[in-house]
Amino acid sequence: MSIYLITGAAEGLGRSLALALAHDNNQLILLDKNLKGLNHLYDTLVDSDDYQAEPALFPMDLLGANIEHYGQLRTTLENEYGHLDGVFLNAATLPAFTPVEYFDYTQWYEVLHTNLNANFHLIQQTLPLLRAADAGQLVAILDGNLKDNPAYYGAYGVAKAGLEQLMKTVALENQKSPVRFYSAKLGAFQSNTRSRQFPSENPETIPTSQTIAAELLKALQDDSTTDFLQKL
Numbered sequence: 001m002s003i004y005l006i007t008g009a010a011e012g013l014g015r016s017l018a019l020a021l022a023h024d025n026n027q028l029i030l031l032d033k034n035l036k037g038l039n040h041l042y043d044t045l046v047d048s049d050d051y052q053a054e055p056a057l058f059p060m061d062l063l064g065a066n067i068e069h070y071g072q073l074r075t076t077l078e079n080e081y082g083h084l085d086g087v088f089l090n091a092a093t094l095p096a097f098t099p100v101e102y103f104d105y106t107q108w109y110e111v112l113h114t115n116l117n118a119n120f121h122l123i124q125q126t127l128p129l130l131r132a133a134d135a136g137q138l139v140a141i142l143d144g145n146l147k148d149n150p151a152y153y154g155a156y157g158v159a160k161a162g163l164e165q166l167m168k169t170v171a172l173e174n175q176k177s178p179v180r181f182y183s184a185k186l187g188a189f190q191s192n193t194r195s196r197q198f199p200s201e202n203p204e205t206i207p208t209s210q211t212i213a214a215e216l217l218k219a220l221q222d223d224s225t226t227d228f229l230q231k232l
Contacts, residue, residue, distance in 0.1 A: 001053070003027045003081050003133075005126065007062070008091030010037025012191040013141065016213035017088055019044070022051040029077065032091065033061035056080070062091055062118035063110055074125040083132035086220075089119050089163070090141045094193050097152035108155045115159035116166070123170055127179070136179045137220060140167045144185035144228060171232035180223065181232040184216055 004021055008014040009030035015037075018028055022045050032038050038057045045051045058076070060069060077084065092115045095107055123138065130136030142164055146157050164183055171181035188194060189212045190203045219229045 001025055001027055002085035003029070003083065004086040004088065005029045005031065005077070005084055006088045006090060007031045007122065010034035010041060012193065013186075013189070013209045013213060014088070014090045015041055016209040017090070017217070018055065019051075020210070020213050020217055022053055022055070025052040026085075027053055027081065028055040029058055029081075030055050031058045031060050031073075033059065033063075035059045063093075063114045065118065065121075067121065070121040070125050073122075074129070077126070077129055081129075084126055084129040084136060085133045086137040086139065087122070087126045087130060088139050088141065089122060091118070092141070092156070092160075094156050094197065095154070097197065098154050099152060100154055103154045111155035112159050112162075115156060116162045119163055120166060123166070127170070127174070130179045131174075131177050134178065137182065138167075138170075138179060139182045139184055139216075139220065140164070142183050142185045144187045147185075168232055182220065183230045183232060185228050185230070186212055186216070187228065 004026055006014050006017055006028065009018050010032035011034065014032070018030055018041060021028060030038055030041060038059060042055055042057055045053075045055055058073065060073070093111055095111060119140070126138070130138055140163050143157075143160050146153060146160055150157050167181055167183050174181070188206045190206055190208045194201070194206070195203065216229065219226045223231070225231050
């Protein structure tokens with residue numbers, strides 16, 4: 001049994017990762033601000049014979065969290081589990097497409113805080129727990145669409161680029177540790193967020209989040225670099 005922390009676990013890719021990992025009797029710590037969604041995922045896992053492990057829920061709003069909240073997360077994880085085998089930095093917020101010239105400054109700060117600053121705090125707090133495992137994995141979920149289409153993504157695109165650089169920095173600083181670092185630049189897949197951003201798109205033309213989760217976990221299991229997963 002391995003122990004995984006997944007942020008943004010209540011829906012979309014985070015939920016699909018949780019469901020896939022639960023099949024292997026892994027211990028899951030599911031973090032999200034959406035308590036209703038977390039509870040629904042919890043019920044799905046514990047009420048089904050297909051899943052064996054009971055997940056732990058950690059409701060947390062990354063936008064409103066302060067350093068004490070992150071410290072509480074680390075203390076809880078240390079006391080309950082002692083280590084982490086994997087952390088998926090998946091939580092993110094994507095506002096409406098807007099030119100930088102007209103981007104609301106308050107929303108700019110909020111998106112940068114949720115999508116970048118919060119991940120800085122999560123990395124700081126979970127690195128010691130990942131080092132305590134035999135071969136911990138830190139995985140940052142990035143957006144493969146930004147390279148060729150950066151316009152109008154605003155603070156979301158800037159934060160994802162910053163997270164990519166942050167992961168490169170942390171990986172180089174921890175070359176001698178047993179922790180493995182990955183950036184997953186994922187393409188488009190079905191989600192509520194995707195539907196809001198692209199209402200005219202036929203969702204049947206892109207993969208489901210379940211398919212993406214399965215492909216990502218397979219690549220991580222193989223410890224390999226693919227067209228969407230980069231080992232740092």
